[in-house]
Amino acid sequence: MIIIMKHKASENQIEAVRIRIEKMGCKIHLSQGEEQTILGVIGDVRLVDDEQIGRMDGVDRLVRILRPFKLSSREFHPKDTVIKVGKIKIGGNQIVVMSGPCAVESREQLMETALAVKNAGAHLLRGGAFKPRSSPYSFQGLGEEGLRLLAEARELTGLPVVTEVMEPQMVPMVAEYADVIQIGTRNMQNYSLLQAVGKIKHPILLKRGMMSTIEELLMSAEYILSNGNENVMLCERGIRTFEPYTRNTLDISAVPVLKQLSHLPVIVDPSHATGKWDLVDPVSRASIAAGADGLIIEVHPRPEEAMSDGAQSLKPEKFKNLMIALKPIAEAVGRSL
C-alpha cells in the first residue's frame, strides 16, 4: 500500500500518518520527492483501514498494491479447485452442464424435464423451489414441496440437484435435499446468507450480482471461503447495462478474468444473461470457447406455459441439439463435454 501525500503536506501531517499506521501494526517507508511525499506501507496491509487514513489531513490518496481478496485468489492458491458432486467433477477437464426448469411447478413438469435433460446429456438438474420475484403477486415457488420433488427427480434420473436458498434459516432444510446450493444474483451481497452457507460443506453456486463488479463477486466468495466452505463455484449471469435488447449483458470477458484471478470454477448462465431462448445457443458456445467450466441452462417442456422465465427456456429438443453443437467447441479448446 502506498499513501500519496498532498503537494503541501506538512511534516506534522506526515508524522501523524506514520503514528496511525504504526498503531495498525504496519511500518512506513518514506520517499520524499521535490513535489510530493510518498509513504510506502510495509507489513500486513489488510490491517490498514483505507477510509481512516484517506480522511487524514495532508493525505491525497491511497493506492493498494495487493488485491483485497485472498482465499479466492489464484496468487494464494495457484492450482484450480475441482469440486466433486457425486461422480461429477466441476472445474476439471470436463465441461459440466446443469439444466432444468426455472421453477419446479409440478411433479409431471419436473420429471418430464429431468428425464429429457438427462437424456440430452446434462450432468446436474437445476430447478427452483423458492423463487425470488420482483412482484409480490407473482408465483413464488412450491417451497419444501418443490425440494421433495427435486429429490424425487434425482432418484429417477441419478442427476444431482442444484437449487436456490434465499434466507439463512432455510439453509439446513435446503441442504437436506440439494446437492449444490445456489445463491441468486439478488443475494450476492446478502452477507448473513453467505456466512450461513459458509458453515456447511455443500458446493455453492454463487451468482454474480447483476450490478456487481468482478472484485465484489470474489469478495463475496471470500465470505463463504473464510467461513470454512471451500466448495465455491462462481457464476457469470449477465450484468445490467443501458442496452435494452437483452435482459442483461453477458460479460464474456469476466470468464477469462475470473480464471486468471481465481482458482474457483466458473459457470455461465446464458438463459438469464440474454433472457431470450434463441440467444442461448450462440452465447453457450461463446462461453465454452472463452474458457467456462460449465453452463446452467433453463429447459422447459412447454415454455409457453412456464410459470417463470418462459421466454428464456429451451424446449428439450433444442437443448439436445445444443448439447450436440457444444461438443466440438469443447474439443476445440481441449476439453470434453
Place this chain on the structure above:
Amino acid sequence: MIIIMKHKASENQIEAVRIRIEKMGCKIHLSQGEEQTILGVIGDVRLVDDEQIGRMDGVDRLVRILRPFKLSSREFHPKDTVIKVGKIKIGGNQIVVMSGPCAVESREQLMETALAVKNAGAHLLRGGAFKPRSSPYSFQGLGEEGLRLLAEARELTGLPVVTEVMEPQMVPMVAEYADVIQIGTRNMQNYSLLQAVGKIKHPILLKRGMMSTIEELLMSAEYILSNGNENVMLCERGIRTFEPYTRNTLDISAVPVLKQLSHLPVIVDPSHATGKWDLVDPVSRASIAAGADGLIIEVHPRPEEAMSDGAQSLKPEKFKNLMIALKPIAEAVGRSL
C-alpha cells in the same frame, strides 16, 4: 394489456391465446388490422402471466397499460402518506433530517455525535449496529451492543432512532430497540426480509438498490405494504453508473418521479450517493429543491478515525452549517425545516 400478434399469426394461434387468457380469468377484445392483429385483454390483468403468453406461438409482444404496483401507487392512493415517529411527521410540510454516524463504534463516539446532531437540529438519530461490508475482514458492527447504545442515545437526546436490519430472524430484536427500521441497498430485493418487516408496524426506510430501477423500488415497497405495514419511506441513495468520480450517481430526477408515482415519503441519502463529504452540502440542497421530504446524513466527530465510511461523513460543525444553509432552500419550495 395488449397482445400484439405476429404479422402472419394464424387463426388457430389467435384462438389458442384467447383460450389461455380466458383460463386466467380475463377476456379478449379482438382488433384485426390489415397487417397485424391486436388483442386487448379485459379484466384483472394482474392475473395474466406475461412470460407465458409472450412465449405462445404467433405472439409478437405484450404491452402492459397499467403499472405493476398498486398499493404504493398514487393512482390508487392519491393523498400523501404522512408517517409519525413520536412527534415527528415524515412526508408532511416539514423536511425531516436523520443524522448520525455510519456505524456505532463506542458509547463515547455515539453520545458525542448524538448530542451534536440534536444540537444542530436533526430530527432523528441514525447509526448502524449491523454493518453489511463487502469484505469479510472489515468491521461488521457492534451488533446488539450497538442497539443498546442507540437506545441509550435516544434517552439522552430524545431523538428517535433509525437503524438497519439485515436478516428476517433479526427483525424482532432490532424492532425492540429501533423507532425506524432501515432496509439497506443490498437488501432491497431480499424478499424474505421485506416480508418480515411487512409484518411489523414500525416505519420502514427502504433504500433503493444501487442496481434497481424506480419501478423495482416501488415493487419492493409493494412487498412490505401487501404484508400489512403501511409505513414505508422510499430512499434514493445513488445508483451505479460508469462515472468513477463519485461513489454512486444520485438520481435526482427519481425524487419528483417517486412523488408523482407514489404517495410514500421520499428521503435522500447524499452521503452514500456521493461518497465525499464535500459534496454532501450541494447535493442536500439540490434534494430539497427537487422535492425530497427528508435527508439522511452521516456525521462523525472524527471522520478520519471512523471505522466505516469516514470519507463521506461530515464533522458536526459542518453539519450545523449545512442545517442553517438548508433552511432558506426549504422555504423557497414552501416548506419548513
Place this chain on the structure above:
Amino acid sequence: MIIIMKHKASENQIEAVRIRIEKMGCKIHLSQGEEQTILGVIGDVRLVDDEQIGRMDGVDRLVRILRPFKLSSREFHPKDTVIKVGKIKIGGNQIVVMSGPCAVESREQLMETALAVKNAGAHLLRGGAFKPRSSPYSFQGLGEEGLRLLAEARELTGLPVVTEVMEPQMVPMVAEYADVIQIGTRNMQNYSLLQAVGKIKHPILLKRGMMSTIEELLMSAEYILSNGNENVMLCERGIRTFEPYTRNTLDISAVPVLKQLSHLPVIVDPSHATGKWDLVDPVSRASIAAGADGLIIEVHPRPEEAMSDGAQSLKPEKFKNLMIALKPIAEAVGRSL
C-alpha cells in the same frame, strides 16, 4: 403502431388524434374497450412523428410494432450481405481477420508488423493514420504520411488496408489510399460523417458507439445505406459499463442479435473491448463461437513502445498462436479461417 389513450380520454381528444394521423398520411382503426381506447395506425407509419403524437392531450403512450430501421434489417433483406475487398469476401463462410498496429508510427514499425500479420494469416491490414485521442497532448497520428505508408505496406504484402476517417472533408483523401474505411466508436453518431461515407462505394467498418444501443448502431448503418453505400460492416467493440476491470464490456450477445436483425456482416474488436492483450485470445475464440464474421485485432512488434494502445496489442508471436487456436473454433461452427 398503436396509440394508447389515457383512461379518461374524451371523444374530442380521440378525434384530434385521428385528424393529426390522417394529415400524416395514415389511417386509424379504433378499438374501444371498457377501460381504455386503443388506436391502431394503418399505413406507412414511418411518416408518423412519435413525439408529436405522444404530446397530444389524452394520449398515454405509443407503441411501435415495426422497427425503425429498414435498409439494414434482415426482414427487408433476408439474404446475408457479402462484401468483397479484392479477393476477400466478408460475411461469407470464411472468418476474416484484420490486424495491425493501433497507430502507424514509422515505416519500420508498419512494414515489420504488416509482414508479421500477413505471415500469421491475417486477411487485411489495419492501422490508424488519424487517431482520435481523449487528450490534446497525446500523439494524434502521422496524418497523410501514415496513409502513404499504409499504401506502401499493401504493396509489400498484398493485404488490403483498413483505416479510420474522422471528418467529412477528409473522406476523399482517405478513400484514395484505403480499401476499407473505418468509422470509430466516437463518431458512430457523427451524422455528417456518416452521410459523407454513404456517398462513396468503399466498404465501411462502422464501430458501435461505446454508449450506443444495438438499435442505434443499426440506425447509423441506415444513414450510410440510405445515402447509397451498401457495403457496411457492423463492429461490436465493447460498451461502457460499471465494471472497471476491462476497458469496456464486450457485448457478446450483440453478435447473434445483429445477425438476427440485420443482413450486414458482423466484426468483433477484442482489443478495444478488453483493453488487455491477455484477454484477446479467449474473447476472440468466444466471438467466433458466437457467430462473428470477422475480427479486428491490434498487433505491435514491441507493444511496450507503442504510441497508442500498447496495453492491448499482441506481439506477432502471440498473434500467430491465436490464429492457429481460432481455426478449430471456426470449424466447430461450420466455417473456415
Place this chain on the structure above:
Amino acid sequence: MIIIMKHKASENQIEAVRIRIEKMGCKIHLSQGEEQTILGVIGDVRLVDDEQIGRMDGVDRLVRILRPFKLSSREFHPKDTVIKVGKIKIGGNQIVVMSGPCAVESREQLMETALAVKNAGAHLLRGGAFKPRSSPYSFQGLGEEGLRLLAEARELTGLPVVTEVMEPQMVPMVAEYADVIQIGTRNMQNYSLLQAVGKIKHPILLKRGMMSTIEELLMSAEYILSNGNENVMLCERGIRTFEPYTRNTLDISAVPVLKQLSHLPVIVDPSHATGKWDLVDPVSRASIAAGADGLIIEVHPRPEEAMSDGAQSLKPEKFKNLMIALKPIAEAVGRSL
C-alpha cells in the same frame, strides 16, 4: 507519477524503465521496499506515455498523481471564468437562462417562442438549425435558413443566440449568425470539431457526452482551450444509465464536482436530462440549488406539434411560472436570477 514494479521485478527491468523514462525527459526516484519497488517520476510527467511504460516487463501499474487536464483545471486557474455575451455575464453571480425551441421549425414558431421566453425573463435564445437525429428519416433542421431566422429573432428580442454546429467546415457559417456555439452530446469527442471551435473566439457551450465521464468532459474542454479559445461553458445534460423512466439520468453531483475541479461556468440542461416536461421544474430547482451557473431549457408554444423533442418542451406559460419559482432558490444560494 508513480511506477509500481511487480513483486519479483529484476534489477535489469528496473534499469530499463529508468532509461526509458529518462529518454522521455524525466527522472526516477527509487524506493525499494522489502516486497516491492516503487519508482517516483520527477519532471514534466505529461511527457510520459502511460501505455508504453505500463507494457514494459516487470511493471505492475502506473499511478498518476496529477490530473491529465490543465488549462481547464481550477488548480491552474483558481479564479472563476466569467464569459460575456453582450451584456450578459455567464459564470458570475447571476444565474443565466437560455431558452427556446429544440429545433427552429418556422418563422412564426420561432418568433412566438422568442418573444415568450424574453417576456418570461430568459437571457439567451436557444434553437437548433442543424439537428443531429438518430434516424436518417427524421427532420434534420432548416439549415442556414434556420440560422437566418435565429438572427432575425435576436433582432426582434435583443436576446443573444445559442445554436449547435455539427461539423468543422460549418463553423464559420454558424459563427456568422450565432453568439454562442453549442457542441452537442454526440460530438463531445469529435476532436476535429473541438479543434475548429478552439480557433474562433465565440463562447462555446460544450455538452457532456451522454456516456462520458467528468474527466473526459474536461479533457474535451482542454482541446478547445489549448487551441486558443478560453470561452468554454460546460453543460451537464444527463448520462445514460439502466434507469428507463427518464430519458437520461441527470448527474446532479457533477455540478459541484465541475465547480471544484474547474474554473469554467457550469450549465444544466434539464430538458434533455429528463426527457419529460413535468420533471423540468423540480430538476431546474435542484440544479440551481446545487450551484449551477445557468440552465438551458426547451420551450415550444405547441409542444404536441414540435418536430423534435416535444415531450420535454415546456409551454411558455409553464416556463414563466418556472422562472418565478427559480428566483427564491437562486436567492437562497446567494445569487440572483
